[in-house]
Amino acid sequence: MKFSRAFLFASAVAGELLTQDKAEADIKTDELQRVLWNLNKIARDNGGTRAFGTPGYKASVDFILERVQTRFAKQLDTFVQPFNWTYDETLKISVTGPAGENVFVISPQYNPSTPLPGGITASLINTPVNDETGSMCLPEQWEGIDATGKLALIKRGTCAVSDKLKLAKAHGALGVILYNQAPGTDYATPTLGAENIGLLIPVGIIPLEVGTAWIARLAAGEDVKVNLLVDAVSEQRESWNIISETKEGDPNKVVMVGAHLDSVQEGPGINDDGSGTAAILEIAGSIKKYRGFPHKIRFGWWGAEENGLVGSYYYTEHLTPAEADKIKYYFNYDMIASPFPKYEISSYENSGVGPSLLEEYIESKGKTVEYAEFDGRSDYAGFVDLGIPVAGLFTGDGAPWDPCYHQACDDIDNINWEGFTINAKAAARALARVANDLSGVPPRLTTTPNLRGRAKMTQNFKQWEKRSEGASHTHMCSHGSKLNVF
Numbered sequence: 385m386k387f388s389r390a391f392l393f394a395s396a397v398a399g400e401l402l403t404q405d406k407a408e409a410d411i412k413t414d415e416l417q418r419v420l421w422n423l424n425k426i427a428r429d430n431g432g433t434r435a436f437g438t439p440g441y442k443a444s445v446d447f448i449l450e451r452v453q454t455r456f457a458k459q460l461d462t463f464v465q466p467f468n469w470t471y472d473e474t475l476k477i478s479v480t481g482p483a484g485e486n487v488f489v490i491s492p493q494y495n496p497s498t499p500l501p502g503g504i505t506a507s508l509i510n511t512p513v514n515d516e517t518g519s520m521c522l523p524e525q526w527e528g529i530d531a532t533g534k535l536a537l538i539k540r541g542t543c544a545v546s547d548k549l550k551l552a553k554a555h556g557a558l559g560v561i562l563y564n565q566a567p568g569t570d571y572a573t574p575t576l577g578a579e580n581i582g583l584l585i586p587v588g589i590i591p592l593e594v595g596t597a598w599i600a601r602l603a604a605g606e607d608v609k610v611n612l613l614v615d616a617v618s619e620q621r622e623s624w625n626i627i628s629e630t631k632e633g634d635p636n637k638v639v640m641v642g643a644h645l646d647s648v649q650e651g652p653g654i655n656d657d658g659s660g661t662a663a664i665l666e667i668a669g670s671i672k673k674y675r676g677f678p679h680k681i682r683f684g685w686w687g688a689e690e691n692g693l694v695g696s697y698y699y700t701e702h703l704t705p706a707e708a709d710k711i712k713y714y715f716n717y718d719m720i721a722s723p724f725p726k727y728e729i730s731s732y733e734n735s736g737v738g739p740s741l742l743e744e745y746i747e748s749k750g751k752t753v754e755y756a757e758f759d760g761r762s763d764y765a766g767f768v769d770l771g772i773p774v775a776g777l778f779t780g781d782g783a784p785w786d787p788c789y790h791q792a793c794d795d796i797d798n799i800n801w802e803g804f805t806i807n808a809k810a811a812a813r814a815l816a817r818v819a820n821d822l823s824g825v826p827p828r829l830t831t832t833p834n835l836r837g838r839a840k841m842t843q844n845f846k847q848w849e850k851r852s853e854g855a856s857h858t859h860m861c862s863h864g865s866k867l868n869v870f
Contacts, residue, residue: 399675400673400674400675401674401675401676401677402671402674402675402676402677402816402819402820403816403820404812404813404816404817406670406674406816407667407670407671407812407813407815407816408745408809408812408813408816410666410669410670410673410812411663411666411667411670411805411808411809411812412666412805413801413804413805415666415669416662416663416666416801416804416805416808417801419658419661419662419665419666420654420658420659420662420796420799421796422447423444423447423652423653423654423658423661423662424652424654424658424795424796426440426443426444426447426652427440427647427651427652427653427654427795428652429443430443432651432652432792433647433648433649433650433651433652433653434645434646434647434652434653434658435646435647435648435649435653435690436469436471436621436623436646436687436688436690436691436694437469437471437473437621437623438649440647440652441623441645441646441647441687444645444646444661445464445624445626445645445685445687448626448645448661448665448685449462449464449626451665451668451669452626452628452665452668452683453628456628456668456669456672458672459630459631459632459671459672460628460629460630460631460668460672460683461628461629461630461631462626462627462628462629463626463627463628464624464625464626464627465624465625465626465627465695465698465699466622466623466624467622467623467624467625467687467688467694467695467698468620468621468622468623469578469620469621469623469688469691469694470494470578470581470618470619470620470621470691471617471618471619471620471621472493472494472495472578472616472617472618472691473616473617473649474491474495474614474615474616475615475616475617476613476614476615477489477490477491477495477588477613477614477615478503478588478611478612478613479561479588479590479610479611479612479613480610480611480613481594481598481610482601482608482609482610487590487591487594488569488590488591488594489588489589489590490571490573490588490589491573491587491588491589491614491616492545492573492574492575492576492587492589493573493574493575493576493648493649493690493691494575494576494577494578494580494581494584494618495576495584495586495587495614495616496581496582496584496585496586496614496616497586497614497615497616498559498586498612498613498614498615500613500615502611502613503611503612503613503614504535504558504559504586504611504612504613505609505610505611506533506534506535506558506559506609506610507534507535507607507608507609507610508534508535508536508537508561508598508602508608508609508610509529509531509534509535509536509537509557509602510537510598510599510602510603511525511526511529511536511537511538511539512525513539515539515541515542515565516542517542518541518542518543518548519538519539519540519541519542519548520536520538520539520548520551520552521542521543521547521548521551522551523551525551526551526554526555529555530555530556531552531555531556531557532555532556532557533556533558534556534557534558535557535558535559535560535561535610535612536552536555536557536559536560536561537560537561537563537595537598537599537602538552538560538561538562538563539562539563539565539595540562540563540564540565540589541565544574544577545562545574545576545587545589546576546577546580546583546584548560548562549576549580549584549585549587550580550583550584552585553583553584553585557585558585559585559586559587559588559612560585560586560587560588561587561588561590561595561598561610561612562587562588562589562590563589563590563591563592563594563595563596564589564590564591564592564595565592566592567591567592567593568591568592569591570787570791571589572781572782572789572790572791573589573648573649573650573790573791574589575690575691575692577692578691578692578694579692581618586612586614587612587614588612588614598610623646623687623688623694623695624687624695625684625685625686625687625695625696625698625699626645626683626684626685627682627683627684627699628668628682628683629680629681629682629683630671630672630677630680630681630682632674632675632676632677632680632681633677633678633679633680633681633819634678634679634680635680635710636710637678637679637680637710637712637822638679638680638681638682638710638711638712639679639680639681639682639711639712639713639715639815639818639819640681640682640683640684640711640713640714640715640767641664641667641681641682641683641684641714641715641716641717641811641815642660642664642683642684642685642686642696642714642715642716642717642763643657643659643660643661643663643664643684643685643686643716643717643718643763644657644660644661644685644686644687644689644690644695644696644718644762644763645657645661645685645686645687645689646686646687646688646689646690646691646695647690647794648690648790650790650791650792651788651790651791651792651793651794651795652792652794652795653690653794654794654795654796654798654799655719655721655722655723655779655786655788655789655794655798655799656718656719656781656786656789656790656794657689657717657718657719659717659719659720659721659799659804659807660716660717660718660719660720661685662808663717663720663804663807663808663811664683664685664717664811665683666808666812667683667808667811667812667815668683670812671815671816671819677816677819677820678819678820679712679818679819679820679822681815681819682711684696684699684763686699686763689718689762689763693762693763693765693766695763696763696764696765696766696767697765697766699766700766700767700769700770701766703770705830708770708771708772708828709828711767711772711828712772712773712818712822712825712828713736713738713772713773713774713775713818713822713825714764714767714772714773714774715738715774715775715776715811715814715815716730716762716763716764716767716774716775716776716777717776717777717807717811718762718763718776718778719778719779719780719781719786720777720778720779720803720804720807720808720811721779721799721800721801721803721804721807722779722780722781722785722786722800722803723785723786723787723788723798723799723800724780724784724785724786724800725779725780725785725800725803726754726778726779726780726785727746727751727752727753727754727777727779727803727806727807728753728754728755728756728777728778728779728780729742729743729746729753729754729755729756729775729776729777729778730755730756730757730758730764730775730776730777730778731755731756731757731758731774731775731776732757732758732768732774733829734768734771734772734773734774734826734828734829735773735774735775736773736824736825736826737818737823737824737825738773738774738775738814738818738825739755739775740824741775741810741813741814741817741818742775742777742810742811742814745806745809745810745813745814746806746807746810749806751803751806756778758774758776762776762778764776770828771828771829771830771831772828773825773826773828775814777807777810777811779800779803779807786798
């Protein structure tokens with residue numbers, strides 16, 4: 385019987401053992417570019433976004449599934465994990481100044497609506513600035529301030545915007561005009577969090593220069609009246625995690641790697657987090673070629689990360705203790721291609737060998753590594769709460785690392801290809817090492833603090849679910865045509 389050269393080559397590759405060098409060599413810049421080009425096109429074809437609850441996210445899910453569920457089906461088992469969450473969109477926002485001028489304004493996610501159609505017209509009340517603890521972040525900063533019936537003018541920064549809004553509401557404000565802490569109009573869009581639905585007052589975020597000018601007029605004794613209009617939708621929509629794992633390996637010893645698949649509504653999310661999405665997709669394409677690794681490898685593409693880490697929390701919250709015990713390590717890759725990158729490795733007390741594996745390769749390429757502790761801002765959070773050993777890579781958000789963070793310009797041109805390739809190769813090497821050898825991997829923490837962490841995680845998720853169930857679309861009749869996105 386005769387076999388073609390192609391068949392013999394394919395058979396040889398299929399029998400090869402996974403090594404760090406092979407995994408590294410399989411990661412190629414042009415293939416990473418191809419994945420990001422596709423994600424960028426998906427966003428371009430779907431209103432400029434791949435956010436949860438939009439057709440762009442559904443198309444992103446389909447793109448990943450075409451690879452892992454179709455092309456990689458012989459080597460990977462894949463399932464889609466559905467969940468519901470509160471979709472939020474600001475349909476219209478405007479701030480009109482005292483002379484009737486339109487002011488540049490952005491709306492945070494989960495911004496509550498003003499009365500419609502006219503919005504809120506009220507006098508501004510200025511508030512003290514404190515750049516150390518944050519302006520109007522603490523109850524004592526509001527002592528003596530009566531904002532009843534007014535729009536509170538507050539400086540952005542330091543604490544969560546939702547904290548400022550809760551305190552403003554408690555002191556009678558009808559809404560908040562939040563002026564940015566830095567000049568210009570290139571500033572990121574924050575989220576108020578689905579957990580705060582029903583607890584906040586409307587807000588518009590305006591430039592520092594406008595806020596400063598209004599402060600001067602207030603100081604001169606002028607009654608500065610402003611109109612704030614917010615027309616927003618909040619409703620339940622379905623989303624999905626994609627979980628794909630190798631048929632190879634011990635199901636009781638799982639090494640996991642994850643990235644979030646969604647973008648913010650304001651842009652295509654090609655660095656945040658198309659970069660992590662593409663890296664682990666290419667790593668999956670490499671891993672499927674090899675055999676013999678003793679530990680099962682599991683890939684996770686998370687939904688609704690930008691809405692509060694919802695998909696990854698849903699996944700971890702639904703793991704039994706026995707299932708959590710099987711996950712021996714988790715690597716998280718969120719924003720690993722920033723145009724002016726730092727090379728930051730995230731870790732915590734139970735990270736074990738993972739950070740050093742990433743550091744070793746990155747430093748071998750002449751890059752300086754920084755370390756930071758996990759701060760709860762990405763999909764590692766649920767795994768850390770469960771005491772699972774975790775490490776992650778991050779190249780920086782906002783200035784100076786990524787000036788397009790959470791903006792429409794986070795597109796295919798917002799990528800540092802050298803840094804992206806280095807990080808993706810580092811991720812491939814680290815995964816190959818742990819898939820073959822768990823030395824240096826600590827056991828899962830199951831001490832009292834982490835049990836409390838898991839209980840808190842479960843409680844938070846149930847609270848968010850309860851709040852999201854109570855959310856409703858303010859104007860179902862007038863905007864109903866916008867809701868059937870799938």
